[in-house]
Amino acid sequence: xxxxxxxxxxxxxxxxxxxxxxxxxxxxxxxxxxxxxxxxxxxxxxxxxxxxxxxxxxxxxxxxxxxxxxxxxxxxxxxxxxxxxxxxxxxxxxxxxxxxxxxxxxxxxxxxxxxxxxxxxxxxxxxxxxxxxxxxxxxxxxxxxxxxxxxxxxxxxxxxxxxxxxxxxxxxxxxxxxxxxxxxxxxxxxxxxxxxxxxxxxxxxxxxxxxxxxxxxxxxxxxxxxxxxxxxxxxxxxxxxxxxxxxxxxxxxxxxxxxxxxxxxxxxxxxxxxxxxxxxxxxxxxxxxxxxxxxxxxxxxxxxxxxxxxxxxxxxxxxxxxxxxxxxxxxxxxxxxxxxxxxxxxxx
Amino acid sequence: xxxxxxxxxxxxxxxxxxxxxxxxxxxxxxxxxxxxxxxxxxxxxxxxxxxxxxxxxxxxxxxxxxxxxxxxxxxxxxxxxxxxxxxxxxxxxxxxxxxxxxxxxxxxxxxxxxxxxxxxxxxxxxxxxxxxxxxxxxxxxxxxxxxxxxxxxxxxxxxxxxxxxxxxxxxxxxxxxxxxxxxxxxxxxxxxxxxxxxxxxxxxxxxxxxxxxxxxxxxxxxxxxxxxxxxxxxxxxxxxxxxxxxxxxxxxxxxxxxxxxxxxxxxxxxxxxxxxxxxxxxxxxxxxxxxxxxxxxxxxxxxxxxxxxxxxxxxxxxxxxxxxxxxxxxxxxxxxxxxxxxxxxxxxxxxxxxxxxxxxxxxxxxxxxxxxxxxxxxxxxxxxxxxxxxxxxxxxxxxxxxxxxxxxxxxxxxxxxxxxxxxxxxxxxxxxxxxxxxxxxxxxxxxxxxxxxxxxxxxxxxxxxxxxxxxxxxxxxxxxxxxxxxxxxxxxxxxxxxxxxxxxxxxxxxxxxxxxxxxxxxxxxxxxxxxxxxxxxxxxxxxxxxxxxxxxxxxxxxxxxxxxxxxxx
Numbered sequence: 001x002x003x004x005x006x007x008x009x010x011x012x013x014x015x016x017x018x019x020x021x022x023x024x025x026x027x028x029x030x031x032x033x034x035x036x037x038x039x040x041x042x043x044x045x046x047x048x049x050x051x052x053x054x055x056x057x058x059x060x061x062x063x064x065x066x067x068x069x070x071x072x073x074x075x076x077x078x079x080x081x082x083x084x085x086x087x088x089x090x091x092x093x094x095x096x097x098x099x100x101x102x103x104x105x106x107x108x109x110x111x112x113x114x115x116x117x118x119x120x121x122x123x124x125x126x127x128x129x130x131x132x133x134x135x136x137x138x139x140x141x142x143x144x145x146x147x148x149x150x151x152x153x154x155x156x157x158x159x160x161x162x163x164x165x166x167x168x169x170x171x172x173x174x175x176x177x178x179x180x181x182x183x184x185x186x187x188x189x190x191x192x193x194x195x196x197x198x199x200x201x202x203x204x205x206x207x208x209x210x211x212x213x214x215x216x217x218x219x220x221x222x223x224x225x226x227x228x229x230x231x232x233x234x235x236x237x238x239x240x241x242x243x244x245x246x247x248x249x250x251x252x253x254x255x256x257x258x259x260x261x262x263x264x265x266x267x268x269x270x271x272x273x274x275x276x277x278x279x280x281x282x283x284x285x286x287x288x289x290x291x292x293x294x295x296x297x298x299x300x301x302x303x304x305x306x307x308x309x310x311x312x313x314x315x316x317x318x319x320x321x322x323x324x325x326x327x328x329x330x331x332x333x334x335x336x337x338x339x340x341x342x343x344x345x346x347x348x
Numbered sequence: 349x350x351x352x353x354x355x356x357x358x359x360x361x362x363x364x365x366x367x368x369x370x371x372x373x374x375x376x377x378x379x380x381x382x383x384x385x386x387x388x389x390x391x392x393x394x395x396x397x398x399x400x401x402x403x404x405x406x407x408x409x410x411x412x413x414x415x416x417x418x419x420x421x422x423x424x425x426x427x428x429x430x431x432x433x434x435x436x437x438x439x440x441x442x443x444x445x446x447x448x449x450x451x452x453x454x455x456x457x458x459x460x461x462x463x464x465x466x467x468x469x470x471x472x473x474x475x476x477x478x479x480x481x482x483x484x485x486x487x488x489x490x491x492x493x494x495x496x497x498x499x500x501x502x503x504x505x506x507x508x509x510x511x512x513x514x515x516x517x518x519x520x521x522x523x524x525x526x527x528x529x530x531x532x533x534x535x536x537x538x539x540x541x542x543x544x545x546x547x548x549x550x551x552x553x554x555x556x557x558x559x560x561x562x563x564x565x566x567x568x569x570x571x572x573x574x575x576x577x578x579x580x581x582x583x584x585x586x587x588x589x590x591x592x593x594x595x596x597x598x599x600x601x602x603x604x605x606x607x608x609x610x611x612x613x614x615x616x617x618x619x620x621x622x623x624x625x626x627x628x629x630x631x632x633x634x635x636x637x638x639x640x641x642x643x644x645x646x647x648x649x650x651x652x653x654x655x656x657x658x659x660x661x662x663x664x665x666x667x668x669x670x671x672x673x674x675x676x677x678x679x680x681x682x683x684x685x686x687x688x689x690x691x692x693x694x695x696x697x698x699x700x701x702x703x704x705x706x707x708x709x710x711x712x713x714x715x716x717x718x719x720x721x722x723x724x725x726x727x728x729x730x731x732x733x734x735x736x737x738x739x740x741x742x743x744x745x746x747x748x749x750x751x752x753x754x755x756x757x758x759x760x761x762x763x764x765x766x767x768x769x770x771x772x773x774x775x776x777x778x779x780x781x782x783x784x785x786x787x788x789x790x791x792x793x794x795x796x797x798x799x800x801x802x803x804x805x806x807x808x809x810x811x812x813x814x815x816x817x818x819x820x821x822x823x824x825x826x827x828x829x830x831x832x833x834x835x836x837x838x839x840x841x842x843x844x845x846x847x848x849x850x851x852x853x854x855x856x857x858x859x860x861x862x863x864x865x866x867x868x869x870x871x872x873x874x875x876x877x878x879x880x881x882x883x884x885x886x887x888x889x890x891x892x893x894x895x896x897x898x899x900x901x902x903x904x905x906x907x908x909x910x911x912x913x914x915x916x917x
Contacts, residue, residue, distance in 0.1 A: 255473050268459065
């Protein structure tokens with residue numbers, strides 16, 4: 001198992017390396033970022049200074065190596081570099097130090113803020129929102145799917161299928177607006193919810209405050225589609241499993257239906273469900289742009305869209321790398337889960 | 349006299365479908381006493397499994413409907429009608445008073461729980477015990493069913509142990525509450541003969557030790573003759589004959605029983621035609637008459653087969669078993685390990701052995717369905733192992749394969765006509781679709797089907813008919829070489845006889861060379877000129893079919909032949 005995880009992590013590193021190359025080519029490889037930094041105005045001297053600062057006067061391959069050095073968690077840096085880039089980590093050595101550090105994602109063109117900081121500020125929001133949405137989806141979706149499969153052809157089955165088809169076909173920007181309007185405005189008096197809001201709100205008197213109730217509407221909106229898909233997948237996998245010989249064996253042993261369904265059948269039906277859950281989780285982590293936008297929720301999605309609007313490439317690059325990291329991590333998690341749930345799964 | 353342990357009284361069971369109810373069982377009456385082994389014999393669709401599943405109410409209702417009858421179970425002087433029992437009452441009987449083992453040990457155990465866990469669960473379902481006590485009892489049971497290293501197997505998952513061991517775990521599970529009735533639904537059908545022998549002995553021994561009643565369902569007359577006290581013969585949902593085993597086997601009264609006893613290939617020599625059920629049951633002849641093929645097949649003369657059409661030299665097919673960190677194989681599973689043999693033009697070679705011996709792998713390597721690790725396969729002067737695409741394109745037409753399971757080897761979305769015509773199209777054999785169609789229809793007739801069947805889909809055919817369709821598809825290209833991979837293993841004895849007859853007829857008419865792969869020595873002896881016995885990837889023995897079957901020289905072959913249940917009557 002340990003060997004398997006190490007192997008998977010090495011593969012993951014390869015994937016990340018590929019993403020870094022792509023990101024570099026797309027955002028720095030072509031075009032002239034200086035114009036993006038200073039806009040239409042600016043004299044020759046300023047431009048030259050910025051060029052120097054961003055190392056744009058060097059050949060492209062050197063620029064790439066510098067970028068790689070910045071994002072790599074293991075690298076060498078000079079003292080001045082560490083100070084100017086505000087690197088965080090462990091540094092060993094004299095003038096040029098060996099560093100094990102947090103990746104340096106450079107600075108925003110617009111705000112001059114450290115990109116890592118910008119992303120880290122948005123990350124908790126995204127993590128909490130995504131986890132809540134997936135929690136809702138799994139907690140309701142799996143039992144609903146099981147119920148539909150066990151009571152196949154009954155009113156439970158048909159209505160859960162109907163509801164899940166509805167859930168799959170409703171786009172999140174549409175559902176989001178409806179939800180925000182209905183629960184955050186029309187019946188706001190009863191629900192006490194607002195149309196928009198983030199996990200933390202800055203209050204003029206008390207400062208930064210945790211606002212958990214703001215989570216409810218976006219999490220529900222975001223959870224609907226995975227919920228619908230998980231329901232359908234659980235249902236079809238369960239129908240398949242309930243037909244298996246070992247279910248008949250379990251009945252012949254004299255076990256109760258409840259135990260057979262939840263212990264013997266469900267665990268065998270989980271594989272496709274894990275694929276769906278982890279896939280959606282990664283996708284939502286990458287930014288639920290629409291939902292975050294509609295509800296004014298501060299998260300990776302909103303930060304990325306805002307940065308794109310202003311052509312703030314370092315932020316976009318950072319968020320792409322972060323997203324890639326999420327996907328690699330979640331896929332690793334899925335592979336481990338498969339093996340936990342089903343002992344027959346062997347490393348390929 | 350005490351009442352019997354189990355009485356099935358005038359039981360009728362139907363299945364509701366879109367077009368009304370079809371009756372699966374008509375008025376069945378069977379009695380089972382303590383200490384008695386009652387065998388139910390019949391072919392697929394005879395209703396034997398429906399009977400056994402009805403006892404424990406394991407048929408889903410609907411679609412199953414119990415239209416009449418009773419299933420009376422007597423235990424400790426109290427009699428209950430299982431058909432009228434409440435869910436809680438039936439749960440109390442299941443696994444406790446009446447236990448059951450099934451045909452497929454591979455799929456009957458839950459793959460995600462350990463063997464020990466599943467047996468312990470059965471114990472705890474009926475007994476109020478501390479977990480450790482249940483574990484001890486499960487280990488006891490493992491010892492009783494002669495599982496090697498009970499402690500080790502307790503923590504193994506089903507996929508980590510062999511088929512025979514899985515069936516032993518199933519038996520341990522069934523025996524966990526000392527049931528008074530054990531139902532065995534084809535418990536050895538999926539197992540190798542040598543393993544089958546051991547399992548049968550175990551069941552018999554447990555029955556005697558515990559004075560259990562046993563209902564034993566099988567299609568294999570040899571197996572039944574060896575262990576049954578009473579025999580019930582079922583045909584199309586009805587009991588056609590029942591009585592003491594000796595009586596039924598020696599003086600079969602019903603023509604169907606006679607037919608079943610007669611159509612076993614073990615009894616016949618190559619030049620003899622196998623009798624089929626139709627020969628015994630006159631009413632079966634209402635089916636569309638097959639083209640007159642009464643012409644006796646001439647004895648296969650012992651051709652002097654001089655020309656090897658296919659020669660296999662030092663064939664090896666290895667799969668990596670363990671890999672190191674960088675994916676380099678550390679050890680191999682040697683599916684086929686250094687085997688050499690020749691097949692002469694016009695002969696049929698039988699390839700026998702137990703599961704995992706490499707017979708199917710050999711067949712697939714010859715058909716080019718997998719890439720050998722080493723060695724040569726020379727067919728008609730071309731080495732297939734190194735042959736390129738162009739050579740293969742030519743050779744594919746000459747080598748065809750007939751698979752085991754006629755249910756899964758036909759594409760369900762294609763009409764059988766299209767399926768058979770497809771290879772013709774691939775090899776550009778006929779100019780127009782109409783010509784191909786005509787040829788396919790002629791081919792259908794050749795395998796005793798009707799031209800009208802061209803437009804039907806595979807699910808509309810029975811198992812035997814499907815296997816004939818698969819044969820027609822293989823023959824469409826008029827191959828010189830045919831590989832039959834367990835082609836009759838999934839079929840009932842009577843259907844098997846028909847297909848074997850058909851293969852013999854076609855071989856005589858078309859003169860192809862064949863490799864016949866099977867685990868069933870008597871079938872192989874019947875159909876082939878020479879036999880190759882394989883074990884663990886190697887050839888144990890090869891020689892004339894009769895010599896190997898009647899005078900085996902090799903110890904392994906002797907063991908294989910000794911394990912075939914002989915007919916004691």
